[in-house]
Amino acid sequence: MCSWGGGIIYRSYASYQENKSYNVIKGTIPDFGYDVKVAIKIDGEDSDTMPTTTQGSNGKYYEAKVDCGDKQTVGTWDYNAWELKLDHIETSSRCKVEFTSTLGKEEYEEYIKNGVATRRNTYRGKNITELWKSGKLYEQIKDGTFADIYVGDYITTNQDGNNITWLIADLDNYLHSGSTELTQHHATIIPATTLQNAKMNEENVTTGGYVNSKMVTETLETMYTTYIEPAFSGHIIEYRNLLSDQVNNELPNRYNQVKGASSHYEWYSRKLDLMSEVNVYGTTVASSSLFDTGMDNRQYAIFQLKPEFINSDGTNRCWYWLKDVANSTSFAYVHFYGVSNTTPASTLLGVRPRFLID
Numbered sequence: 001m002c003s004w005g006g007g008i009i010y011r012s013y014a015s016y017q018e019n020k021s022y023n024v025i026k027g028t029i030p031d032f033g034y035d036v037k038v039a040i041k042i043d044g045e046d047s048d049t050m051p052t053t054t055q056g057s058n059g060k061y062y063e064a065k066v067d068c069g070d071k072q073t074v075g076t077w078d079y080n081a082w083e084l085k086l087d088h089i090e091t092s093s094r095c096k097v098e099f100t101s102t103l104g105k106e107e108y109e110e111y112i113k114n115g116v117a118t119r120r121n122t123y124r125g126k127n128i129t130e131l132w133k134s135g136k137l138y139e140q141i142k143d144g145t146f147a148d149i150y151v152g153d154y155i156t157t158n159q160d161g162n163n164i165t166w167l168i169a170d171l172d173n174y175l176h177s178g179s180t181e182l183t184q185h186h187a188t189i190i191p192a193t194t195l196q197n198a199k200m201n202e203e204n205v206t207t208g209g210y211v212n213s214k215m216v217t218e219t220l221e222t223m224y225t226t227y228i229e230p231a232f233s234g235h236i237i238e239y240r241n242l243l244s245d246q247v248n249n250e251l252p253n254r255y256n257q258v259k260g261a262s263s264h265y266e267w268y269s270r271k272l273d274l275m276s277e278v279n280v281y282g283t284t285v286a287s288s289s290l291f292d293t294g295m296d297n298r299q300y301a302i303f304q305l306k307p308e309f310i311n312s313d314g315t316n317r318c319w320y321w322l323k324d325v326a327n328s329t330s331f332a333y334v335h336f337y338g339v340s341n342t343t344p345a346s347t348l349l350g351v352r353p354r355f356l357i358d
Contacts, residue, residue: 036089041098054082054108056101061108068095079108080115081147116146120171123305124150128168129157138235141358144185146171151301154192157231164227165192165313169300174356177295178240179267186237186356188300190275192313194320194350195227204329204344209244209262210292213331213345215274215321220353224272228355237356241270242294249328253288260328262291272355274323275300277332277340279354280310285340286332287324296323300354311338320350 040047043056055061064077066084073093076085084097103111131137131148132155140147155166170188198219200206210216228236246264253261275296277287282299284292303310311317317336324332326342333349335341343349 036086037092037094038084039094039096041096043099043101050084050097051099054079056099058101060101061103061105062099062101063103065098065100066095067098068093078115078147079111080119080145112145116144116171119146119150120173120301121305122150123152123302125152125154126150127156128153129155138358141185141187144172146185146187149187151305155231159227159230164195164231166190166231167192167302167309169302169354171301173298173300174239174295179242180240182237182239184237184358186358188354188356189232190300190302190354191227191352192309193316193318194352195223196351197348198321198351199346199348200321200331201345204346206247206260206325206328206331206345207249209247209264209325210274210323210331211243211245211266211268215351219351220272220274223351223353228272228353232355232357235357236271237358238269238271239356240267241273241296242266243268243270243273243323244291244294244325246291247288247325247328251289253327254284255286258327260325261288262325263289265291265294272353274321275352275354277322277324279303280322280334281340284324286326286342288326292324310334311336318350318352320352 040050042051051062066075066077068075068086072088072090073095074087075095075097077097078085086093086095128137128149137149140149149168149171151168151170153168157164157166166189168187169190172185173188174182174186176182198215200213200215202214242265244262244265246262247260248263249260251261251263252259276293277284278293278298279296279300280303282304287293308314311319311334319336320334322332322334326332330342330344332340332342
């Protein structure tokens, strides 16, 4: 599917006037060397430009019908991205786009919702660094359309000479969650691979659960100021998360194999955390009790759509900590073999956290 935008040569059937600086349709296109012609009508009247907004002058929302005439070229209008999509383009393809302000607000919003669902359930893997640099990434998140954002798209930043790749792991997956309801549209971000190695605790203990571990009180705090805040300043969401804060060393864990299980959780205001087993695998494997999971009870779309990202960046394998207590001495982690496993808290492993942006 090709997205056609600024810079194309078009000729309206109505006026036959060429315009080489046409920038109303968003997006960047490759030069196919085709003379693509587009005719535009708005509420029955010929026009040399596309509508610049989704809404007509009468308060209704535009319905767009695209007709490319021949048997090969297929045109559709993407309401979320507000742009023309063309497939099977041929030399001298001709398309008519007719905008009629007939959609009611509820109909239009339903289309937008369906578009967001498509983006969340589609892996694309596109470099959207320019979208991030321009600030349009944040605009598309805030308005809830996620117009040119799909799961697996990535942003590359350079910090202290190190290139870091940040992946779109999910979209709006925590919406309406939390003791204080999260109402902001958001994208969940994870690094493509681990950012550094660290211990969960200096000793092989899980006392105090996840939220009182050295990982949370020291490592993630430093990581936030070093990597996260400089790259996404002003757009990192602070939200309420339910995290384990006590461990009973006499309780058997979930699988009755060894003693030690999380025995309490509480709501905390958070900006950066490790992922849970469910976030990664879609199920519990070694977590000690329900207090480990809290509201991190849904698998991120990227791991469902591209499971190779569970233990790699798509090329290189890695292992990293998860936030689940396993027993009185160990936490869960992702093994670079792809195995779900546990290891004592003082083990040096990779750190691959998550955060939300708007």
